[in-house]
Amino acid sequence: MDQIFDLFGDPVPANWGQRGRPEHIPTQQNRNRVSMLVALGWGNGRIAAAMFVTVPTLRKHYFSELAHRRVARDRLEANIAMKLWDGVMAGNVTAIREFQAFKDRNDRMEIERTMGSAQGGESRSERVGKKQLDARRAADADADLMAELEQEATTQNAVH
Template sequence: MAEVFDLFGDPVPANWGERGRPGHIPTQQNRNRVSMLVALGWGNGRIAAALFITVPTLRKHYFSELHYRAVARDRLTTGLFMKLWEQVQEGNVGAIKEFRAMLDRNDLMLYGHAAQPSSGKPAKQAKQPKLGKKEAAIAAAQNPDRGSALGDLIAQRQGGGRPN
């Protein structure tokens, strides 16, 4: 008998429609999904919900994918580097730029965040916090405008003396 698939492309278990809950059939596509979601840092409950299975079923059928949780992100990054490197070898300019950006991020990870990436762009300066109305009024009161007679008088009374 030929294997039957549901609307999502998953195989239909042999006891479908009979008594009892049909067993989950792990597919290579689902194994790849679990590996990807583990690499993205998803928890077991969230992964199980995405596959429409329970956490015990996830642990039962995908234990090997879950076992490599510590290195899953590195394996994902390695795959990305390899795909980009293939495109870099073909001369893809966009891939070259992305590969360089990934190298910079990798160097930051290796050598700490003290090193800045060598993208050639100037570093952005930190924005000064914007003053509210009250703070701006207080700052203006502390620094009177000496260009007017009233401002000069206020500056003298604050102890600023008279300009020469």
């Protein structure tokens, strides 16, 4: 047992009490905190400020938590769902109501995601570059100009 722990059970850095700032030692509680803040959509700078560390220190010690940014929200939602489900199975009426609301929100989110992916697929296949867009605009402007000229010609011929 060569490591020393403080009164809260956290390990004491080796250079504690010496010159310079003590090295940051990540704890499981801090790892969970970083995972939760990533799931809530916080940026690295904001998380580092909340943890009282610099952004490079955050990246160094919590790399794996930051790497799962894309699935962190889903993991958080899954944990909440499991806690609610445990309450439902225990017969907690409030948990039943909350689980129903949670399920309804999830259903709405899935419908929106499905509708968005159906619309998103069409717009992705229709994407064009700047040059093609400029060519379309020029062709449309020419067509509009020609339509105006024809209309003026027909109205002038009708008057004469």
